[in-house]
Amino acid sequence: MVKPWMKNILLIAGLYNILWGSWVIFFPLHVFQLTGARLPQYPEIWQCVGMIVAVYGLGYAIAAYSPIRHWPIVLVGLLGKVFGPIGFIWSIYNDVFPLSFGINIIFNDLIWWIPFALILKKAYNANQCSPSVKSISLEEFSHYPERFRAKFINSLSGIKSSNLIGTINDDGLTNLCIVSSVFHLGANPALIGLIIRPDSTRRDTLENIRQNKFYTINHVNESILKQSHQTSARYNESTSEFKACQLTEEFLDNFKAPFVKESKVKMAVELIREETLPENGTHLIIGKIQHVYIPEDTLEEDGFINITKAGSLGVNSLDGYVKGDLIGRLSYAKTDKKTEWL
Numbered sequence: 001m002v003k004p005w006m007k008n009i010l011l012i013a014g015l016y017n018i019l020w021g022s023w024v025i026f027f028p029l030h031v032f033q034l035t036g037a038r039l040p041q042y043p044e045i046w047q048c049v050g051m052i053v054a055v056y057g058l059g060y061a062i063a064a065y066s067p068i069r070h071w072p073i074v075l076v077g078l079l080g081k082v083f084g085p086i087g088f089i090w091s092i093y094n095d096v097f098p099l100s101f102g103i104n105i106i107f108n109d110l111i112w113w114i115p116f117a118l119i120l121k122k123a124y125n126a127n128q129c130s131p132s133v134k135s136i137s138l139e140e141f142s143h144y145p146e147r148f149r150a151k152f153i154n155s156l157s158g159i160k161s162s163n164l165i166g167t168i169n170d171d172g173l174t175n176l177c178i179v180s181s182v183f184h185l186g187a188n189p190a191l192i193g194l195i196i197r198p199d200s201t202r203r204d205t206l207e208n209i210r211q212n213k214f215y216t217i218n219h220v221n222e223s224i225l226k227q228s229h230q231t232s233a234r235y236n237e238s239t240s241e242f243k244a245c246q247l248t249e250e251f252l253d254n255f256k257a258p259f260v261k262e263s264k265v266k267m268a269v270e271l272i273r274e275e276t277l278p279e280n281g282t283h284l285i286i287g288k289i290q291h292v293y294i295p296e297d298t299l300e301e302d303g304f305i306n307i308t309k310a311g312s313l314g315v316n317s318l319d320g321y322v323k324g325d326l327i328g329r330l331s332y333a334k335t336d337k338k339t340e341w342l
């Protein structure tokens with residue numbers, strides 16, 4: 001949207017203002033003498049005008065680098081260039097200045113009206129433009145190629161949690177896999193849900209949970225992001241992703257499944273029930289939280305765990321990882337009370 005002429009106009013306007021302002025500051029009486037106007041009683045006030053004009057010049061020069069973004073500087077400049085001539089007409093009417101003094105008005109104000117107005121029009125149009133909306137029907141997205149569709153649909157549920165599920169089979173072989181489907185199911189009893197893809201192919205995590213009934217959920221953080229993502233690769237069943245992906249398994253408090261040492265927020269979970277969803281063959285795993293490990297400083301007085309302090313990451317679709325940024329906490333919503341920041 002930014003055209004070279006817009007930048008050039010603002011640069012020239014900036015330079016002009018600085019030069020004109022400096023002239024007035026250093027030779028305050030010169031313009032009065034040249035135009036035959038009465039000399040001012042307090043030239044300092046006129047010098048002050050020169051200083052303001054010069055400082056505006058600096059503003060125009062800055063605006064030149066991004067005229068659309070800095071449109072308010074252009075607007076304020078144009079307003080000055082409109083009100084200035086109005087004041088001059090008033091002073092001519094009252095016989096304060098000779099008409100010859102108007103030479104200043106022509107070069108300081110009038111010649112800039114059109115280019116400044118055009119820059120403002122461009123800025124207005126640019127700010128009016130919003131990204132165009134793409135409308136996609138079921139008919140269209142159901143024909144997307146498989147991988148494309150998976151990422152597309154997976155994006156739609158918003159930012160999800162990213163967790164590593166730690167499991168172990170009856171032979172003592174550990175397994176680790178990243179999931180984005182862990183969700184809160186209820187606080188009392190403390191239930192947590194997880195969705196595992198259909199077992200049309202081998203699903204080690206699912207098999208291990210079925211065998212062992214115990215598993216761990218470990219938040220992904222930035223320091224282990226690449227390793228965590230790598231656990232989604234299809235390693236053969238005799239390979240532990242802990243070892244293959246350079247993550248450290250640890251057993252805490254005699255719990256029967258491995259935790260990820262590098263994870264800062266982790267929990268021990270016992271399988272309560274598995275439900276295969278008839279709609280698509282995915283498995284809903286309902287677990288009961290047995291034990292929780294969190295950094296001391298993340299727990300707030302009212303029970304809120306500030307997981308952003310622990311650096312827990314979220315995920316957009318299947319590969320876009322996001323860092324949490326806590327905007328703030330809001331009060332418990334009540335019909336007779338306004339929501340407030342805590």
Ligand SMILES: Cc1cc2nc3c(=O)[nH]c(=O)nc-3n(C[C@H](O)[C@H](O)[C@H](O)COP(=O)(O)O)c2cc1C
Binds near residue numbers: 176177181229232233
């Ligand atoms: C960001 C991300 C999120 C994932 N979320 C899930 C999920 O919620 N459920 C699932 O079954 N697989 C999910 N996967 C795929 C598994 O990580 C992948 O299928 C893994 O190989 C399964 O390992 P397993 O065979 O050891 O159980 C996800 C993969 C990635 C990269």
